[in-house]
Amino acid sequence: MEKIKIGIIGYGNLGKGAEKAVKLSKDMELVGIFTRRNKSEIDSDSNIYNISELEEFKGDIDVCILCGGSATDLWKQGPEIAKNFNTVDSFDTHAKIPEYFSQIDGSAKSGNNLSLISTGWDPGLFSIHRLFSQSIMPVGETYTFWGKGVSQGHGDAIRQIEGVKDAVQYTIPVEKVISEIQSGNILDLTTRDKHIRECYVVVEEEADKNKIENEIKSMPNYFSDYDTYVNFVSEDELKLNHSGMPHGGRVLRIGKTSENIKQIYEFKLDLGSNPEFTSAINVAYARAVYRLNKEGTKGAISVFDVPVSYLSIISPEEQRRLLL
Template sequence: MVKVAIVGYGNLGRGVELAVKQTPDMEVMGVFTRRSPETVKTLGAAVFRMDELINYQLEIDVCILCGGSATDLPEQTPEITHHFNTVDSFDTHAKIPEHFAKVDAVAREHQKVSVISTGWDPGLFSLNRLYAQSILPQGQTNTFWGKGVSQGHSDALRRINGVADATQYTIPNTEVIEKLKAGETLELTTRDKHFRECFVVLEAGVDAEKIREEIVSMPNYFADYDTEVHFISQEELNQNHKAMPHGGTVLHTGVTNGETKQAIEYNLYLGSNPEFTASVLVAYARACVKLAAEQKFGAYTVFDIAPKYLSPKDVATLRRELL
């Protein structure tokens, strides 16, 4: 059995515990948290203080890191990879090359494997962009997210001083999608494709307009989008904006023979963003452990890992059942 440590226990950490329960070859060794362990209610997993993690090196095959991309993972992933194989869902696209280089250096030096930036985007959507562009090199790829709650963007909102709680929705421009499907070639900016809508609960005495300006000008998250900010009560947020749906589309339109139109479309419709993301992390945690057993140390992304490593089944069974 692959022994998994869950590092951090918010929505994503809980999703990992749920996902591991559905796998035949993995089990949760424990949850490691910066909170007081007695305050963390899991689905059965034991809870430990974060500073105890180092004491369990011999009992853990892989750590699944469930912190946020804004401030947690840039520090946690390289730090924990000194001692453990790791998987993270770092999703600040512009900073992935920097994050990869930092983690790769640590993983190689300490003979560990780290799979970074996995989930569905970056992750499964990244793979589908690569497949589509390789198969139809004469074409145009566009990715649309939502409508749904972005965990990373919501987390970035909640980390602003003066924000008590927040939820952010990513909303695709459906008119643009239909034009692309109809065969139109469009030059699209980031702002053309999506709209961001934020529902924010403020702490007492905070200047709302100052917070609004900080949100709409936040680089890598909101600055490149039309963003609407609503200030609401905690009660309203709890009642109307605590579900976690999401999804999206990778749409690649191209031609063969110079004029024959072809299209590749990949869709996800997710009832729970964190539970689905966690399920992807768990599959890549299996791959991480297999690569470590083969002593193929270093950092990896979804581009580097053959699909056979994700499955608990052997390759002969995969060829027989799925090929």
């Protein structure tokens, strides 16, 4: 079997999840993990390289899986790496996706490469189900709810604030609103009506907590549109009570297929590990990127542009026999 050669960029929670997923994929080979950390800090039996060595592997890696954060890492790494490699990333700042797509598209095309942006489960799987349900029922309303769970991107955004040592952020849906929609009621909801955001933050000893709290609550694209609660805790408390990575959510669409027939479309996830599931999706899409690039596809694409059959290790014939 021809092996797809994978490079993992970054070794935080997503990078560790990608490493596990690649090792479970018998059609893939992990060339190496590329990180800014010292090699001595990495507890892994995979090949470890400094990020500065990545370009030396041009031609030896089929797809790079970018596991940095959306707040800062991907803005810089995405366009740079797309010039030399096919890439997959899980950029998740929804409001900035068109701008990010444009930057990646130019970089990938300049190097005759293919880059899939914003995969994972939202954006990613949830995006697909929003499109599916809207296409099937063009008359209706779609609602997306996340949690209760840890949002990696939002936690990463808090950790970029000066004076913050560590942070965990929970996205919590308003269950009363979900129940009303599941009953078939179409509601006019603001962003603030659907979720609250609860933050647990460890700060440096001399940090200004009031300043940090205000900076969190006013952060655009992440917290400013939500009722946000900031709790300052010790490192021990954060480790003891907030070290897990559960998450989940659902896409709901209430629509009509005729004047008097109301239909409810729902897709739901309940995840024991947000980063491992996100990484597993990224790895499946790396397989698709490899295949599409072999066919000549270049530039930036999204999950909307990928045939679902390209995600699977099994042949189209087996897919039709076993799954259709």
